[in-house]
Amino acid sequence: MSTITGLLPLSPKALYAYWPFFATSVGNGYFFVITTTLVTLFLIGVCLLVKYTPNFLNDLKTKTNNEMPSIGLMLWIALILALPVFFDAGPLLFVLWWFLVLWGYLNIFEKRIAFVFISIIFMSSWLAHIGAGFLTYAETHVNREIFTIDQSIAPAKDIIAVANWARNNPADAEPLNIQAVTEIRKGNQDAAIALLSKGLDLEPNNSRYYNHLGISLAGAGRNSEAIKAFQNAATLDPNNIIYHYNLSRLYQATFNLYEAERSIQKASIINAEMVRGLLDQEAKTKNKDKTYILENVPPMKQLARQMKPSEDLNRAADALWHFAFGIFERNRAIYVSVAMILIIFFMGHIPEEKFTKRCHRCGNLYYSGTTSGSGYPMCLQCHWIETKPKSKMNTILASKAEEIKSFRTMNTSHTWKLEFILPGLGSFIANRPLKAVVRLTLFCSSLILIVTGCRFIYSFVPTGVDFTGYARAAGVLMAGFLYWRAYKSPPVKYGV
Numbered sequence: 001m002s003t004i005t006g007l008l009p010l011s012p013k014a015l016y017a018y019w020p021f022f023a024t025s026v027g028n029g030y031f032f033v034i035t036t037t038l039v040t041l042f043l044i045g046v047c048l049l050v051k052y053t054p055n056f057l058n059d060l061k062t063k064t065n066n067e068m069p070s071i072g073l074m075l076w077i078a079l080i081l082a083l084p085v086f087f088d089a090g091p092l093l094f095v096l097w098w099f100l101v102l103w104g105y106l107n108i109f110e111k112r113i114a115f116v117f118i119s120i121i122f123m124s125s126w127l128a129h130i131g132a133g134f135l136t137y138a139e140t141h142v143n144r145e146i147f148t149i150d151q152s153i154a155p156a157k158d159i160i161a162v163a164n165w166a167r168n169n170p171a172d173a174e175p176l177n178i179q180a181v182t183e184i185r186k187g188n189q190d191a192a193i194a195l196l197s198k199g200l201d202l203e204p205n206n207s208r209y210y211n212h213l214g215i216s217l218a219g220a221g222r223n224s225e226a227i228k229a230f231q232n233a234a235t236l237d238p239n240n241i242i243y244h245y246n247l248s249r250l251y252q253a254t255f256n257l258y259e260a261e262r263s264i265q266k267a268s269i270i271n272a273e274m275v276r277g278l279l280d281q282e283a284k285t286k287n288k289d290k291t292y293i294l295e296n297v298p299p300m301k302q303l304a305r306q307m308k309p310s311e312d313l314n315r316a317a318d319a320l321w322h323f324a325f326g327i328f329e330r331n332r333a334i335y336v337s338v339a340m341i342l343i344i345f346f347m348g349h350i351p352e353e354k355f356t357k358r359c360h361r362c363g364n365l366y367y368s369g370t371t372s373g374s375g376y377p378m379c380l381q382c383h384w385i386e387t388k389p390k391s392k393m394n395t396i397l398a399s400k401a402e403e404i405k406s407f408r409t410m411n412t413s414h415t416w417k418l419e420f421i422l423p424g425l426g427s428f429i430a431n432r433p434l435k436a437v438v439r440l441t442l443f444c445s446s447l448i449l450i451v452t453g454c455r456f457i458y459s460f461v462p463t464g465v466d467f468t469g470y471a472r473a474a475g476v477l478m479a480g481f482l483y484w485r486a487y488k489s490p491p492v493k494y495g496v
Contacts, residue, residue, distance in 0.1 A: 019147050020138075020459040022299040023306070027134030031456040032448060034127065038092060038324060039444040040437070041117055045095035047428040047436065050418075052105040053077060055356040058365055062356075090326035096121070096340065103347050104355035108375040109433040114344070122337035124321060125330045132316035133307040138460040140310045141165075143302055146178050147461075150296050152185070173202040174297065174305065177209055181294055184216050192216035207236035208295045211243055215292045218250050226250055241267040245278055246292045360431045362400070363407035376431045408492065416490040423482045430491035442482055449475025 060073045084097050099106075099114045106114070120127070138144040142165045148154035149162060159182060166175040176199040183192035196213040203209060214229035227250060234243040248263035268275045282291045307313075321330040328336055353367050359379040360372065366379040378386075381400055411430060419426030424440035427433070448454070453468025 019297070019299045019302045020461045021465065023134065023137050023303060024457055024459040026303070027137065027457050028454055030134060031131065032445075032452075032454050034131065035448050035452075035456075036441065036444045037120070039448065040441045041113075041120075042091050042095055043422065043424070043440050043444065044113060044428075044437070045098045047422070047425050047440070048102055048106070048110065049081065049098060050425060051429050052102045053081075055105050055358060055365070056102070058356045084327075088326050090322065090324045092121075092324045093326055100340070100343060100347070103344060104350060104352070105357070107371075107377065107431065107433075113433070113437070118337050118340050118344075121325075121333055121340070123333075124325070125317075125333040128317040128321040128324075128330055129309075129313070130307065131320050132313045133303075134457060135316050135320075136310075136312050137302075137306040137457075140312050141172075141305045141308055142175060143306050144460055146174060146297060146305075147302065149178050149182055171202060173199040173206070173209070174301070176202075177206075177212060178297070180212055180216065184212065184219065184294065187219070189216045189220040193220065205236055207233040207240065207243065208297075210236065211246060211293075211295055214246060214250070215294065218253070218292065223250065223254050239270055241270045241274055241278075242293045242295060244270070245275065249282075249292055361407070362404045363411065364403075374431075412490065412492045415492050416486075419486040419491055420483065423486055426486075427491040432491050435491065439482060439486075442478055446475040446478035446482065449478070 056077055057070070057073055060076065061068075061070070064073070080101060081098060084094050089097075095117065099117065103111070103114070133140075142162050145154065145158040145161045145165075148158050162175045162178055166172065166179060169175070176195045180192040180195040180199070183189070183195065193213065193216045196209055196216060199209045200206065200213065210229050210233035214226045214233065217223075217226035217229055227247065230243055230247040230250065234240070234247065237243065244263045244267035248260045248267065251257070251260035251263060264275065278293070318330050321333070325333075325336075356365050356367065357369055357377040357379075358365055359369065359382055360376040361378060361382040364379055364381075366377075369377060369379045370383050372378045372383075372386075382404065385400055385404075415426035415430040417426070418429055419439075422440075423443045424436040424438075427436035427439060449471045452471075454471040455468050
């Protein structure tokens with residue numbers, strides 16, 4: 001009996017079904033998104049420091065009746081903002097601390113960003129677990145060994161490793177299946193039948209195991225049992241042409257040509273082109289009447305296995321979480337996020353008049369004021385002008401309007417320069433939070449593409465696919481586009 005197994009795919013389309021390439025691609029994409037998100041949040045924290053540190057300084061001067069020198073107060077602010085450094089905190093814990101210190105100064109949109117950040121902390125243990133799964137995908141749960149055996153490229157040590165794993169983990173069915181595949185290729189059908197029977201006891205609804213059981217039973221000459229095994233596989237997964245095809249080959253080998261033709265027709269209804277390819281491949285084999293197809297382990301099955309908790313995975317997840325946050329253990333992430341929500345809830349009861357605000361229309365600092373229709377801080381004078389009928393405009397109002405115009409002119413130049421220093425910084429200063437977040441995200445994306453080439457982890461089997469140059473070129477283009485947009489569309493425009 002001869003078998004057809006999945007060869008290493010060569011076409012770009014087939015590579016996505018090739019587990020090391022698939023896992024590496026998904027893993028790199030995952031780390032790109034997570035890294036972009038975390039760096040963006042950190043830079044948002046930096047932007048808020050630039051925006052609200054002057055307000056913080058003004059409050060300290062007010063509380064001390066201007067009796068302390070400005071340099072001393074600035075040092076106190078630096079000490080307060082840098083406090084987490086004394087506790088071995090990660091960069092994201094600095095951001096969380098800055099959100100808490102500056103909470104009374106933030107507008108409604110910036111507070112929403114803080115809540116998004118806290119929700120990420122709430123899920124951070126799970127996110128770190130997934131990242132660790134991608135980092136350790138070649139080491140945990142003998143995933144690498146299962147793949148190499150599945151693709152017929154395994155050295156002897158991989159076969160021994162899977163056998164040892166199966167002995168030490170009797171509730172894991174996949175190693176039993178891959179051992180059976182090895183025995184089928186060697187012609188040891190009785191050993192394969194015993195292994196697959198154990199695997200089906202653990203996973204009785206696994207169609208792939210039934211298919212391999214049918215192949216081993218057919219090789220042992222137990223044709224009636226093999227037919228039943230193939231039928232069970234086709235019942236569990238009726239849209240898989242492999243089962244109908246294998247069943248047709250068995251019927252043909254037993255000279256039941258009518259049933260063989262029916263099975264081929266069922267397979268052709270599902271995918272006629274693939275059936276033709278299989279028949280052509282069979283025609284090239286020597287033993288044409290007994291050719292069956294062994295199934296490879298699906299990529300999603302491999303991904304599911306690599307995400308199962310293990311000692312190596314937990315250690316990697318803890319390291320990832322500690323690198324980002326520090327201080328706390330990963331399993332306390334939920335409690336940290338809940339504690340932050342409670343702290344913010346109590347801080348929300350502190351009167352707004354306790355914090356300096358900067359009017360977004362005239363730029364003056366104030367304690368008693370209101371918010372505009374867009375949710376931005378506004379002093380009472382500007383609010384009065386906004387609600388005053390233009391027909392009643394007098395000299396005082398005209399003077400205030402001139403002050404607003406002067407601030408707009410100054411703010412346009414100031415924010416435009418800041419936007420070139422860091423795309424998004426000027427937009428935050430100008431109270432354009434949506435534009436700021438979009439530009440910061442794109443800037444972080446381009447920066448990560450340029451620095452890493454979007455390659456965080458490597459496939460343990462070389463594929464010959466190298467996309468880092470294209471990724472870096474895309475990052476350069478994205479950065480150039482951002483600065484071009486900063487030039488063409490500044491945060492604040494003259495006359496607006």
